[in-house]
Structures are given as structure tokens and as C-alpha cells.
Amino acid sequence: MLFNFALFLLFVVNISFAQLTATEILKKVDDVSYAPKDQFYKSKVTLIDKNGRETHREALMYQKGTNKRLVRFTEPADIRGIGFLSLPEDANYVYLPAFKKSRRIASHIKNQNFAGTDFTYEDMEALTYSEKWEPELLQKSESHYVLKLTPKKGRTSDYSKLIMYARTDNFYPEKIEYYDKANNLCKILTRRRIEKIGNYWVAIETEMKDLRKNHTTKLILEDIKFDTNLSDDIFTIRNLER
């Protein structure tokens, strides 16, 4: 009896998922991607060039809600102390220790790589997918929803579209393909070791591959902390410059 009831529930749930619209799926992707109230982690970054040569970076990342993010590089020495602060209303700041002051950065820089990685400033923006992209459901397989994302009206992007592969079991965006303005596939983001830490799903390993440069950035997260009640003070120019 209990088994039958469970089967019935699974059927109902499957039906309801099958009927999800693209917008609802993207909302659920946001819910799982930005579920924690706040998060902190140390990020070990490996840059791999076309000849397989590796260089390394380390950074601290703080995020609160969906629209406040602070990244601060700790290694190597020549970029140590460089900070990037993303705030609501498209306000982004970079702090360069050599100049002893922060600088508001204009949106033209969004298509530039951030500190030599394959992530652009646009990729680093603290914005939910739903805020920025208009979704269209292309396909649903047993394992993934495949969504086509195009920039929302009024939003600018250096990408013409994204193809997102979100897992059907937990809606985690496992893979994203980035297409340039000429509609050529230019970058692929792949998330691995997707684990549940506390109440939240997180990808311990993330890889961004730039197909044009044949260059890859791998991120491994360490010391992950969720919901530690990060102060709003962290996400200020005062803290960025400190």
C-alpha cells in the first residue's frame, strides 16, 4: 500500500515537472543556485593554456543574496589584494592596491577576462539567471532540462545565447554553453562533483573552457560556508579598500 502511494506521488511529481514551463525551470535553477542566504568559499583556480602549461590563482569569494558579491585575490603575489565588488543596479568596482583606491568599472569591461581567467566580468556579475535571461525549453531528457537563454529585453550581454543543461533531479545547472554574437559556440562551463552540503547543492569543481583560445580555467572550492550571516559591511567600498 505504502509502495503504491509512493509510486503515485512520484508519478504526480513527474507530471508536475513535465509540465513546468521554461520560466519555472529557470526559477528553480535560480532557487538551487542562489539558495543560501549567503556563502563564502576559498577558490583554487588553475589556468591551463593550449600547451597544457598551468598557472595558479587563489581567491576568497563572499556572496550575499543574489546581487552582492566580493572576490578578493590572495595569490599569486602580483595580483594579491585585487578585489572585485558587484552590487545591485549594475554597480561594479575594482580595487587595485597599487593605486590605493577603488574604481567604478564601466560595462564595456564586461566582455574582458577577469584576472586572466576564462570568466569575464559579465560572468562574475551577481545576477540571477532569471533577472538576465529569457528562457526557452528546448528539450527534456531523463537527466536534464535543456534551456536556451537569450538576453532579456533591456539587458545587454556579450553572448547571443546560452544553452543550459539543468539536472532534472535537483535543477542544478551542470553545463552551460556560451554562444558569441556571431552565434558560434565560444565557451563551455562544466560543473562536477555536485554535492549537497548542509541544505544546499554546490559544485565543488567548475571548469570554464574557452574554445577560441583553447584555454581552460578550473576552480576547486574549499572551506565552503553557508548562511553564516555575512554582514552587509563586507559588500561595501569601505571594505573593498581596506
Place this chain on the structure above:
Amino acid sequence: MKTLKIIILFFVQSALLISQNLQINGYIQADDRVKIKDKTISWEEYRLNLTGQAELEKVKFYSEVWLRNFGSNNAKKISDLSDRNYVEPFDIKIREAYVDVKDFIVDNLDLKVGRQRIAWGTADRLNPTDNLNPDDLEDIWDYGRHLGSNAIKLSYYIGDFTFTGVFIPTFTPAVLPRGDWIKIFATEFSKTEHNYFEISDSIIKIQNPDASLKEASKFGLKISKRNILGFDVSLSYVQGRDDIPIISKIFAKPSYLDSIHLSFPRMKIFGFDFAGDIKGVGIWGEIGIFYPEEVILETLIQNIPIQRETILEKKNYTRFVFGLDYTFKNGVYANVQYLHGFLHERGRGNLKNYIVFNLERKFMNDKLTFNFLSGGIEFKRGKEIKNNHAFIYNPQVSYSPIDNIELIVGGRIIESRGKTTFGRLSDRDEIYFRVKYSF
């Protein structure tokens, strides 16, 4: 003086060393320049930069020191050879050494005490509102560099507003360009038709202000607001003395010049700056309105005043800069600034115009940067630009083969017509090499 500096350095570094959170960083940099014309070395600097930083909850200690071997053998007499300072010129500079207390007494109030750099303004290196720290013009190509000041700074943060107050109790003049480079800027400093710096500097006397707070101190106030219609804006006020001297008295005997006295005029400066973007183009600007005291050049022969000439009028003048930057789809980054009034120019009618530009492109995943169109144009008036200008072309290549190492090769080629400041450098075209290792 040097012993005192070493003691201070030892104290600062020792205090930092005992801290359990100490971080020591820095870099080693070699900077060599060769004049193209006669293949002589025009600059030789080997710098060890050390920064020490320790954080204890709400208190941060920070120091930055330069240890430099500057220039080569300067010995002129046999006795000089016994003095290491002539044979191997060496200096220590404490750039910064301060304590920064967060939430001092009340929440959102920060106190910073000690030798510090207070960098105001939004423009790139050319900041008419950056008037608290003395200018460091030692290396004229590194314009925008400032000395640290022994200061007290209070900052109060409320919402998107920041209120800043700075008090600098003592007066420190600017460091003027090294060696004979000072002559290049002489007419701007003296503001007369005569280039008094061509004569022996032993008769040029500096008249420092009294050490009293009233005479020597400087203070500044600033209100900043983040995000007004997508722009960050600031209003500022600075009151103190100009750190670049101006000629104020000439003492002469009937047959020869006895001495020339330079003083530091008082100034009040109202500032405004902004930064933001319009349709993806980065835009910034700064305006400094300077209210100087009147300076009268008095010429005395045998202590009898024979001539009085106003050399700096008690009339406000405005220095300003507007800049924009943009990254094109092909990866070329462009940065252009229009400046009215270089940092040593003052007085109505004496300000020149400058367009400073840099176009660069990165290659090899940012390891190689080529500044292919970099330099500036100086001119007094637009309609005279054809016959009165200086053009500086400064291409540069920087390469980071591995993390923490940067190799730079560049050149400065100057073409000029008429009478211009940078035109006086036209026989100083040079190639430079820099190597920097960060740790």
C-alpha cells in the same frame, strides 16, 4: 636623518613582526633608461618595495617601505670615494606607516593615523582634486605619484554616503624632478620670463612656513555619494599650502644676484569629481577650483625694494580633467583623458592643455600587453596647435612569462614645435627597460 629613518623602519617592521597575523609582501624592480641620442644612462633605479600588514579584528597596521639604489657612482672628489653614498647612492623611503581602526568609538567611523597616502579623485594619475599629499615629481614620467603624509583621517559611512576629514599638521613640500630635470619645469615654478634655475642653485633659498599649526597645517573635507543616476560623485575642500614653490623675493647687489627666495603660497581648493558610464563607455571627470593667495615678487637691491610684480594673482583658476575608456570587440582597450592644467601649473592664463591617450591590446591570455598607441599631446591653444605643441609617443610592451614576473620594454619619442614644457625634453628620447618580481 638616515639613522632616524632606519630606527623608524626597524621599529615599524619589528612591531609588525611580533604580530601573529603579519603578511609581508613586496616587489623588486629594476628600472633603467638609456638616452637614444648619446646612448647615456638617463635613469637607473633598483627598488625593493616591502609592505607589512597585520590585522587584529578591527585594527589594521600597514607599512610600505622603499629601499633603493638610485643612480650610479656620483663621486666627484677623491674623498667621495670613501663615502658609500657617493659610490653606491642608496636611500630608504617610508611611503606609508599607519594604524587603521574600524568602528572607532562609534559604528561606521574609521580612524587612520600615521603616514598615509590619501588618494582623492577618479581620473587616471592626473587628479586636480588630489591635493592633500605632496607631489612626488622625482620621476616626471611617473606623474601622479605622491609622498605619504603624517595625517589623521576620519571616515564616516552612512548608506551610500561617505564623509571624510583629513588633518595634516606639518608642511612637506613636493619632491621636484631629479638633477637637471628641474630646469625643464623651471619657468612654471618661477613664473617669470627668466629661468632662474639656470643659475647656481646655491643662491636659491627655500622659505618654509613656520612650524606652527596655523602656518604649516593642511586639512581636507570630502563628501562622496555612490550611485546618483549611475554615477559616483564627490565634493571636496582642501585648505593649506601649495607644495610647489614660487619665486617671491630677489635680493641683488648692484653688480650681482645675491639670492632668490621661493615660498609656498596658501591655497583653498574646491573639488568635484564623478565616475560612471554611459552606454558602456566609462566616463570620469574632476574639477579643482583653486583660490590662491596673492604672491608679489619683490626685487630688492641692497635691501631696498625697487620693483614689485604680482606673480600669482588672487584670482581663482580651474584645473580639470575629463576621461573616457572603452574596450572594443577586438579586445583593444582605449583610455583618453583631456587635462587642463598639469599638476605644476597655476594661475589664470598659465594653464596648458593636454590630451593623454593609451590604446593597448593583450595577447597570450593576458601575458603580453602591447601599448601600441600611448602618449600625449601638449598645447596652449587649439588654434596654435600646429606651431606650438609637444607630442610624446610612448609605445610599450610588457610580458609576464610566469606569475609574479613582469618584463617591460618601451620608448619615449618627443616631437615639438614652439615653447612647451615637454618640448624641452625633445633631446631626451629614450628607451627603457623594467623588470619587476612580486613576492
